[in-house]
Amino acid sequence: MSESERANSAPGGSKQRTGVWLVGGRGAISTCVVYGWHGLTQGLVPSTGLVTAADPLAGLPYRPLSEFVLGGAEVRAGDLGAPAAELMRENVLPENLVAACSSEAAAYDARVAPGLLDAADVGLPDMLPEAARRGALGPREQIAAVLDDLRRFQAESECDRLVVVYLASTEAAHEPQADWESLEAFEAALDAGRSQPASVLYAYAAFQAGAAFVNFTPNRGASPRALQELALERGLPHCGNDGKTGETLMKTALAPMFAHRALKVLSWAGYNMLGNRDGQVLSDPLHRESKVRNKDVVLRELLPNDDLHSHVAIDYVPSLGDWKTAMDFVHFEGFFGAKMSLQFTWAGSDSALAAPLVIDLVRLADLALSRGESGLLAHTASFFKSPLSGGTHDFHAQSAALASYAKRVLAESR
């Protein structure tokens, strides 16, 4: 425990805790978050990949990792054993870590409630009956069910702060709706019983419960203006959308280089291969749409030429398991119109890339709660493919903004 962590630690202990509610609580990322969190507190896992544990973010007055309690919601049957076994077989989770954290995993499992199935996914096999039942309720009843789970979790875990993290599968793409334009319109839609995406309902319930909300998926979550109004009204922080862990990270690190050098990118084709459940869900064009859009738009913002030809594919390659592989081809023009190329292949474990960022975002959201920050956490833009705060997609500029935030907090907390 660092000095600043100690300062933030509760004197009496039991009530100074933060609850973390993982929606999609037995997916690969959540599984890695659970084992990783306990591995970190027990010193079994080094902090590699954890931005909040490295300069310049390391010294902020975070609540100690040991004073967080993890719980969540899941639409599928089973316990943490199955995803953990799969992640061990795929050489992501170390076997000794899983063995060492078995009691923590069981305790976590006991805190996982049935999730809320998105309307478009009702009818899929392998779902919890209760999740399906909830999927078919009216929106007010759905919210009430979620709120009930959140409040029970908070009470039982004796937490004074709450962070809800959205990690469920990519849902079917939804066009922006008039109902989302204002909180008033949204409330009216709920009253009228008009169905809403699960991610939006979770954001609504989170804010009702006084929680911070982190949307690590491309789903709508708290992005509708109605939800943003609600967060401000309640004085709660939130951030999203869509964790930037691999190919898009590379794009936002590399595209500025071409712009700075006045090299004209003609084409950028990105081929993403995924073998985990995420890949399986995204093999359905309906679900893929939001993801592809996020991955593509960054280039249009970062590269000035209007006739850029960009192409993003996401393919399901089951043998890869959690090890996503992206092959990108960048065709660019230099002086004299000379055509040149850059190709890259990025191969990494999807969950091992995402999990530490989720932990980072929980810590930053909890810090924001403790500091009374509300609304969009613009300093988290570097974590997202599609930051809700807008601004540049340039990863380096986003990282500089995060460093500035850290400097400011440090100055204020001295």
Added chain:
Amino acid sequence: MSESERANSAPGGSKQRTGVWLVGGRGAISTCVVYGWHGLTQGLVPSTGLVTAADPLAGLPYRPLSEFVLGGAEVRAGDLGAPAAELMRENVLPENLVAACSSEAAAYDARVAPGLLDAADVGLPDMLPEAARRGALGPREQIAAVLDDLRRFQAESECDRLVVVYLASTEAAHEPQADWESLEAFEAALDAGRSQPASVLYAYAAFQAGAAFVNFTPNRGASPRALQELALERGLPHCGNDGKTGETLMKTALAPMFAHRALKVLSWAGYNMLGNRDGQVLSDPLHRESKVRNKDVVLRELLPNDDLHSHVAIDYVPSLGDWKTAMDFVHFEGFFGAKMSLQFTWAGSDSALAAPLVIDLVRLADLALSRGESGLLAHTASFFKSPLSGGTHDFHAQSAALASYAKRVLAESR
């Protein structure tokens, strides 16, 4: 001609000109600079790859491109015809451009004087007898010969400002010498007749002639403290070393991404294949040493872990001609110790990547002369593998510094 260019343009015309002296004046890069410069002024070549023609550098009060006169020095026999033919055959220089600029090329050829052969290279075949003769002179006589050429060029071209650009082949590596520690010690060494690298002699002569000095090569040039003293004494600007055009550009754009994300780079192996004269010269281990050193040191500065294993190879692959190809393998560790990888292949025309940067640096050096800036031009760090001003190798931070300079100049010039 842009508005700012017009403002800077001379009223009387003939005397308000800048002379550009290219050392290595018929190498591939110089050839591209000559044709590219005339192509730009005649509107035959778009400004792709020219940093000074794009935001945020586009609006600075540069002297118009048409008011520069190009000349240079060369140790090998022949005229611009041979390198131009080779670059056309390799699809770098467009045939119609070469045809359209034939009279300008001939005029340039007439302004190329014999170069000064580096001592270590005396005896190589295919050299001008006069270059070899000069290579064997004492250092004071060598300087006098170069100074004589520079002054004649300036007089004949009726230039009021002068920029010397060092573009000659990579010379044999020289360890730092006691003679270089101060201007006084250096003058004593010259008096004592102790032989000096050609690049250092050119820097010395340039400053004696009142010129700005740009070192685009890994050679010593103006890097010794003695030369830096001389530049300051004369109030002259200079910058270097070693243009950052390909693999190292990629390294300095990508390594910060790993650092920002707390991902631990375990190994970075970079395989560079070059087919032009540069590759041939670098296939000699003695000449390769300075280049490899510059390409490697950037990673050690940008990546925090001490046990990073980095490896840089430069191989001569003649069939590539001017199209250098780099294949890099980056092995890194994420959360749970998961080992991941990034590979990239960068394939581009060495000369078409370098030439616009040389033109940029001439414009920036000339702007500095016009503004009375002296000493190291720290804002040019993004152009170099081994910026003399030190500071970070992070390409994005360097680009931000260049943008700040542009903003300041713009503010001052209004």
Added chain:
Amino acid sequence: MSESERANSAPGGSKQRTGVWLVGGRGAISTCVVYGWHGLTQGLVPSTGLVTAADPLAGLPYRPLSEFVLGGAEVRAGDLGAPAAELMRENVLPENLVAACSSEAAAYDARVAPGLLDAADVGLPDMLPEAARRGALGPREQIAAVLDDLRRFQAESECDRLVVVYLASTEAAHEPQADWESLEAFEAALDAGRSQPASVLYAYAAFQAGAAFVNFTPNRGASPRALQELALERGLPHCGNDGKTGETLMKTALAPMFAHRALKVLSWAGYNMLGNRDGQVLSDPLHRESKVRNKDVVLRELLPNDDLHSHVAIDYVPSLGDWKTAMDFVHFEGFFGAKMSLQFTWAGSDSALAAPLVIDLVRLADLALSRGESGLLAHTASFFKSPLSGGTHDFHAQSAALASYAKRVLAESR
């Protein structure tokens, strides 16, 4: 002229010639065939890429290249100037070759007749009115028009042998039809006025004209049983389908390696990027279907495991022009279930890869005509993605079969 070529050369001269009718006569491949052919006969182009000019095929009793006359059919307006200019700009066709063959190109242009537009493509812009008019005729009239062109060409060119090569764009995929099951059924369908794919009509007309038929495209051509019957009835040779020039060539060279080593290929994802007209046509899913099918089926035949996951994409990347680029990812399992990978990137000029193979196939088809071979030329399987003769897709086995043929012909011709 080699000795064997001299032997085959006509004594009287004028009447011992072979006419070559290129359907798609001003596409990129045909353009390269025309300039390449004349470049070869004039010694301006080396025989690199020409299988019939290298061991073990070099010594067969081919008719000399100078005794072939090229003509063809084209549905789009214009002359050879436009595709030649584009191919020069893309660094495929050398400018001096185009200049040296200008009169031959003009003569060829004069021998190009309007093509027969496939029914599905009637209405596309930029088409010759006559091609569109023909596209709308009944099948018997269409055949008559083509036959008329072929006979006029043969007469005017004074050729004693004729080879028709199908090089037109990929047409919309057609499911096998009952009408194609026998020649009798097909004749009845023609009589009934049932519309047929253009490639099938050309094959029919070719056989009626006594020509050999080479189908270098994935289109149906002479693959229906009805057409194969006709070829046998007339004693004419033919071969196809779909030239194997790039990624599929790699697949059929590499997949056998995995099989020989008992390594289990789990997934093979192939991403093809094309920038020429072929790429544009294939960006339409309807046209893409036949191509993708041919590229995929080879793996299923060469790799024994039933649960192989294979994926083929073809994307239009306009900046590439004629330079197609394929990036493949092969995931395989070795001993202990260890997962390993092979990735490759193949980058080459589509037309420069295809044109010499077309010339090879014309020479082999003409040789077959001269030797009285009829029906499928099974020894040409190595040239095709989808050889009509069936058999293995193993490129090495196919090459061995071609070498055996060469040995047999040599033995017989001594």
Added chain:
Amino acid sequence: MSESERANSAPGGSKQRTGVWLVGGRGAISTCVVYGWHGLTQGLVPSTGLVTAADPLAGLPYRPLSEFVLGGAEVRAGDLGAPAAELMRENVLPENLVAACSSEAAAYDARVAPGLLDAADVGLPDMLPEAARRGALGPREQIAAVLDDLRRFQAESECDRLVVVYLASTEAAHEPQADWESLEAFEAALDAGRSQPASVLYAYAAFQAGAAFVNFTPNRGASPRALQELALERGLPHCGNDGKTGETLMKTALAPMFAHRALKVLSWAGYNMLGNRDGQVLSDPLHRESKVRNKDVVLRELLPNDDLHSHVAIDYVPSLGDWKTAMDFVHFEGFFGAKMSLQFTWAGSDSALAAPLVIDLVRLADLALSRGESGLLAHTASFFKSPLSGGTHDFHAQSAALASYAKRVLAESR
């Protein structure tokens, strides 16, 4: 047990066994051979990667795998635990396999004798004192020591046949010597006490012991003519050199494709990265030489053009561990002199690639012993970078030769 295996199985049992003596008995490959062998007999490991278990080699009358006894020699201290732990950590050996085979591993360890240290490596740290002592003996005494070990192993294991497999580290390169030209000259050199490479001494001792000899390394082994004479004199089979498992396998599978298509390979640069002990040993230029030579010569034989520029690098990249990665760049010329390229990256576990081939070679050598074949086993050429039998390096042709052998043996054994 297949039917043919059953047929070959001994009626009485105990004496119908083959002893396998692994030189380098606790290196990574041997470790995988030991666990793999027991995993195969116990049905814990599928036969993926085992050529003798797949068509067309599957049905030959091999002795059943369960009737082989493994032992060996090792120069370093320790037991199988250390390499097994490392291979588990690197995700090569499955943990459950190691657990299941612990008693077999211990029994194997008890059968491992001290090895013979190559003279050039005497003085290295971490070596068994007895291995170092043996390394300093005269050659006749060295042979006697090895022979003693072999005879004791054979007696204790009650084997009627013996196969010695050379798997020790790459030794310092040795130029061919006059002493090796004939068995007589070699015997005289031994009598004169002239020092010999360890691999040659092992081959000599193996033949004296009546064993077959398999050399999986680039070391000299049985390649000197003197040793080949001895093998023939004793009527014993042998094969080598240098297992073809990765980049060279790719080269010999791909280079024939370029040759068949008359495409002119201009340059082939191969960058090999190794992280295991093999990589460490090869990071010494003296040891690297033999390996690089074998990897390079295959291209010169397979590609006809004399001015091919080929380059092979082997670099030690410790983070890779057993997972060797090769990045190759192939630059080739097609029609019209168009320059094209192929790049590939091969990433696989060195030991998991090698171990099944070693098992295959033991089975084939044992089969040869049982059939009375003597001298070079030319049908094993596909297994080696540098097959002693000479002939083509074309992997496909080599595989065809192996298939022919299988067909012949099957015919004879019916």
